[in-house]
Amino acid sequence: MASTPAQLGGTPVLILPEKVTRYLGRDAQRMNIMAARVVAEAVRTTLGPRGMDKMLVDSLGDVTVTNDGVTILKEMDVEHPAAKMMVEVAKTQDDEVGDGTTTAVVLAGELLKKAEELLDQDIHATVIASGYRRAAAKAQEVFDGMAKKVSKDDVDLLKKIVSTSISSKGSEIKGGKLVDIIVEAARQIVREENGKLKADRDKIKVEKKIGGSSSDSQLIKGIVLDKEVVHPGMPKRVENAKIALISSAFEVEKTETDAKINITDPEQLKSFLDEERKMLADMVEQVKKVGANVVLCQKGIDDMAQHYLAKAGILAVRRVKESDMQKLADATGGRVVMSLKDLGSSDLGSAELVEERKVAGEEMVFVEGCKDPKAVSILVRGGTEHVVDELERAVHDGISVACVAIEDGKVLPGGGASEIEVAKALRDYSKELGGREALAVNAFADAIEIVPRTLAENSGLDPVDILVKLRAKHEESGGEPMGIEVVSGEIVDMMSKGIMEPVRVKLQAIKSASEAAEMILRIDDVIAAGKTEEKEKGPGAEGGAGFE
Numbered sequence: 001m002a003s004t005p006a007q008l009g010g011t012p013v014l015i016l017p018e019k020v021t022r023y024l025g026r027d028a029q030r031m032n033i034m035a036a037r038v039v040a041e042a043v044r045t046t047l048g049p050r051g052m053d054k055m056l057v058d059s060l061g062d063v064t065v066t067n068d069g070v071t072i073l074k075e076m077d078v079e080h081p082a083a084k085m086m087v088e089v090a091k092t093q094d095d096e097v098g099d100g101t102t103t104a105v106v107l108a109g110e111l112l113k114k115a116e117e118l119l120d121q122d123i124h125a126t127v128i129a130s131g132y133r134r135a136a137a138k139a140q141e142v143f144d145g146m147a148k149k150v151s152k153d154d155v156d157l158l159k160k161i162v163s164t165s166i167s168s169k170g171s172e173i174k175g176g177k178l179v180d181i182i183v184e185a186a187r188q189i190v191r192e193e194n195g196k197l198k199a200d201r202d203k204i205k206v207e208k209k210i211g212g213s214s215s216d217s218q219l220i221k222g223i224v225l226d227k228e229v230v231h232p233g234m235p236k237r238v239e240n241a242k243i244a245l246i247s248s249a250f251e252v253e254k255t256e257t258d259a260k261i262n263i264t265d266p267e268q269l270k271s272f273l274d275e276e277r278k279m280l281a282d283m284v285e286q287v288k289k290v291g292a293n294v295v296l297c298q299k300g301i302d303d304m305a306q307h308y309l310a311k312a313g314i315l316a317v318r319r320v321k322e323s324d325m326q327k328l329a330d331a332t333g334g335r336v337v338m339s340l341k342d343l344g345s346s347d348l349g350s351a352e353l354v355e356e357r358k359v360a361g362e363e364m365v366f367v368e369g370c371k372d373p374k375a376v377s378i379l380v381r382g383g384t385e386h387v388v389d390e391l392e393r394a395v396h397d398g399i400s401v402a403c404v405a406i407e408d409g410k411v412l413p414g415g416g417a418s419e420i421e422v423a424k425a426l427r428d429y430s431k432e433l434g435g436r437e438a439l440a441v442n443a444f445a446d447a448i449e450i451v452p453r454t455l456a457e458n459s460g461l462d463p464v465d466i467l468v469k470l471r472a473k474h475e476e477s478g479g480e481p482m483g484i485e486v487v488s489g490e491i492v493d494m495m496s497k498g499i500m501e502p503v504r505v506k507l508q509a510i511k512s513a514s515e516a517a518e519m520i521l522r523i524d525d526v527i528a529a530g531k532t533e534e535k536e537k538g539p540g541a542e543g544g545a546g547f548e
Helices: 023-045 069-075 082-095 101-120 125-146 157-167 172-188 266-290 303-311 324-333 386-409 418-435 435-448 452-457 463-475 503-523 533-537
Strands: 005-007 012-015 021-024 052-056 064-068 189-193 196-200 206-209 218-220 222-226 238-245 294-295 316-317 347-360 362-368 376-382 410-413 482-485 490-492 500-502 525-528
Touching: 012 503, 021 376, 023 069, 023 082, 023 101, 023 463, 023 503, 023 525, 052 069, 064 069, 064 386, 069 082, 069 101, 069 172, 069 218, 082 101, 082 503, 101 125, 101 196, 101 452, 101 503, 125 410, 125 418, 125 435, 125 503, 157 172, 157 386, 172 218, 172 376, 172 386, 206 324, 206 386, 222 324, 222 376, 238 324, 266 410, 303 324, 324 347, 324 362, 362 410, 376 386, 386 500, 386 503, 410 503, 418 435, 418 452, 418 463, 418 482, 435 452, 452 482, 463 482, 463 490, 500 503
Parallel strands: 206 376, 238 294, 294 316
Antiparallel strands: 005 012, 021 525, 052 064, 189 196, 218 376, 222 362, 238 347, 347 362, 410 500, 482 490
16 A cells, blocks of 8 residues: 555645555554564474474575574564564574573464454554553563572472473484583583572583584583694693683784884894794793693784794694683683783683594594683584584573573473463453453463463364363362473473473563564554665565565
């Protein structure tokens, strides 16, 4: 529907350019809701341990096989602005808690579907948005009330949380060892700040290498560098390593300004080169003097310096990433120094072993056996590139939920149990509330049941039967932890089955989904600028800004 020029005394007044596409009122709402729901439907079949995978092929022909919600949405080339908002929901969920991305998007899509039914009953979008806000606040209260405590020393419980998270990633076949590795890594990096536990997932470095199988993955109590030792004459293995972490270049400093040196005599050239060599020899001498036998450098190492380091029996690695330098400092207890002049013996880190090893045909340097490291590495192995990539995503989700559970110390039953409990509480709340907002709260209660409904559908179970059974169980006293056991199709106690999720995953999913749904609902006018002449010549030029 193009914009119509206003009439003034018979003369048309053009307010918007000719190529602008404009949608008003219900048309705008219907179109935005449809676009957002299409995105939610795209990822819905991936939810749960029996969810299916998606194969995504980009414009270059690169293939990604995954059922990770945020990865699917990032790889999809989404054009519609309302659909892009749904992609943002997944990204926010991933950044904040690292898991529950599919749940958040599916919930947002279902909230919009229920809102459309209310709009068709002539209930105003503002009333629906207000009701959704109240329902989201109430849902968060219910989640908090249902939560059970978990501590960082409760290893079995943490393993169950991680297992629940990674079971949907197709890695459950050999998930046992991965779960142990993830929990041990998360517990290793915990530190206390102002009386609160802090587990920064960025302190766990994940390195992936094709070859072997997922059961060959390992935890290194230290850092793995995808680098090789710089000089063939250097030792490939150093025990009881004293590690110098240097962020500046290991070479003769160049002047900041352009300088010209006139040499008129071969003797002058010789003395000039001798001086350079002496400076490099002094730098290596400084490293030896403080007692370092391993040098890890963020920038380059001069060829001559490499020769001197090799002669001194010092293992050196160059061009280590800045983020890795910081992790090395956390793992080894060393300090990253800007200049060699500042290097003292107290700045050195320590590790039982620094060794170059061949992994999948490529050299890697292992810094391991660190004493109480505050940064660790997980080396992920898998048979093919796609398997390794998916395992890496599973490990990322597992690490995230373990860290979040340790920080918050609260978990909820999975398998749709907490959603059914929230839906029940919201229906009771709507009776207290009354008025038109009560309809929106009821719609929210129906929408949140999409999680158990989808889990049932994706497992080949009858969603109506399952929902009826679940509601009946939750009406009984002590029925809060009852959820779907997708393998048998039975309604069982999720906590005793070990199917649980951190509270923060659910809270963030509710927040992100309800806020996105409210924002899309409140749009009643879409004005889309026409494409420029340049773009029109390219492929897919028809339609303004992806609205057609």
